[in-house]
Amino acid sequence: MIETRWTRLLVLGLLIGLLCSLLLWAGTLEADPTRNVFPDEDDFAVDYDAYIGADVETDGTILATNPVVVEVTPDGHEPLELTLTNVDPPTVQEDDQISVFGTLETDATISVTTITVRSPWEFQYMYLVSFLAGLWTLGRFRRHWTLNTDTLSFSPREEP
């Protein structure tokens, strides 16, 4: 079972099809506070007034600190500028990346319940070490495994 090139390609196709249907299904999931999934900028950018008074989560870049203004970029929309209230100004600096949870209010304002703040270099660190981890693992894989192009399968290299 599933040892030749064609059976492997067939099963691979079926599994990728299954994975794609899962991703289509995942696309139908809506924000729903009863499932602890809260509306975000993609929701309130489309119909802001419908979400006034709702608990929302969003993330973005700090543009100004007095008052605190954050730029968030909803999918497929122009960036929005939101004013954050209930934030101590010393906790954020310009260009910081923040994630917030709070209540959406009129006039593009969020009354913040909780906020996490990160400096831009922390993201650069995260992407850099993640990239290095990828290289490390890929290097190990190339050293330890070999592809049989007839059957399209990977096997451990023989011990030297």
Place this chain on the structure above:
Amino acid sequence: MPDLLTHALVGYIIATALSFRYGWLTPPWVTVCMMGTFIPDLTKIQLLVPSYRIEQLLGVPFDWFGLHTVGGAAVSVLIGTILVPRGHRRRVLALLAIAAGSHLVLDSLLVSPTGYAAPMGWPLLDSGLPTPGIYLSSDRWPALLSGLLAALLWASTRRDHTRS
């Protein structure tokens, strides 16, 4: 996610620890476990091709987040499993499943402003679970701690190697 370095190191730690009990678990299999820890972060494809672009293209709902769930990871693990000959499949299946599972467990401990993790148990479990919020994805100490543990395990495998 914590950074991928932490995930890969945890994969290394788990597989190396198991290798003390299972003699077949040689370095090539440790590598499989390390690769398995990357599986849920296939969802980061969205940094290159956002979900909404695919929705525009296909005209139907679509979300890469599905890859970062129990369901998406399970199918991804199966894909990895059929890419090896039959004799290796049980090992690859077990290692990839443990590894991808470790990723989702570590991610369910991430700080979240809402206090809840993303609903990573989907489609078995629809809700986001409360998260203890132990670290941010960009914190340095998880990689340091797991790096230290991995180094200790690596040293002890070297010692066993020299003895035998």
